[in-house]
Amino acid sequence: MTNSRPGPHEGGAEPDYRFTLANERTVLAWLRTALGLLAGGVAVHQLAPLSGNAGTVLAGLCVVLAATLAATAYPRWRRVQMAMRAGEPLPRSAMIPVLTGGILLLTVAAALLLVLT
Template identity: 45%
Template sequence: MSGFGRLRAARESVGLWFAPERVRSEGTTPDYRFSLANERTFLAWIRTALALIGGGFAVDQFLTDHLTQWVRAALALALLAGGVLCCLRAVNHWVRSERAIRLGRSLPASRFPALLAVLVAVLGLAMVVVVVFGWAG
């Protein structure tokens, strides 16, 4: 697929985020339990995003005396960025899964959970280093 084709597909995918009636018009109505399970998964992703965003604000606001400015900013921004990505990925995955359920296709595979786990693990290790060595400004 060319760059232009990928851009068009991405634009259409984002358009579906705000057009649930278009998603519902595809395929057949599934057993409602599948749609509700998909929604619960979406909400779990949103809770994860909120936790990451809250952690980013906590690092920025409450570790002012314990970290140098650049360490605090780097940790806070990484957590905030992870939260934003998690929100965007949550809605994208919800739409893709809902379409697959309605069309009787396999659920979409995603590398995002692994990437998010690695991000959280790296940030956790960075925070362990900060706590152990106490990088005070």
């Protein structure tokens, strides 16, 4: 059984290459942010002199946010690419408030740990 739904490089009109490249830069920025969060989580876990499970919790939050962002980057790119090819409005992304809230949570948690330790 074949999938009748066109892929991101099929069907519709070829979008302006500048928009395709902008979409690609966006997904790469999301992946770069995910890598930064992952590296931050590893660094906190290995290097931060936090007592108890505080470092593990903060590192875990970084890693979970990184995984969420990495897992949603490609599907977002694909939806945008397909919408551009079909001449449809660009889809909204739930990841922007999730990423904003996640980074705010990480910042507050790190600040609390600094004050309390």
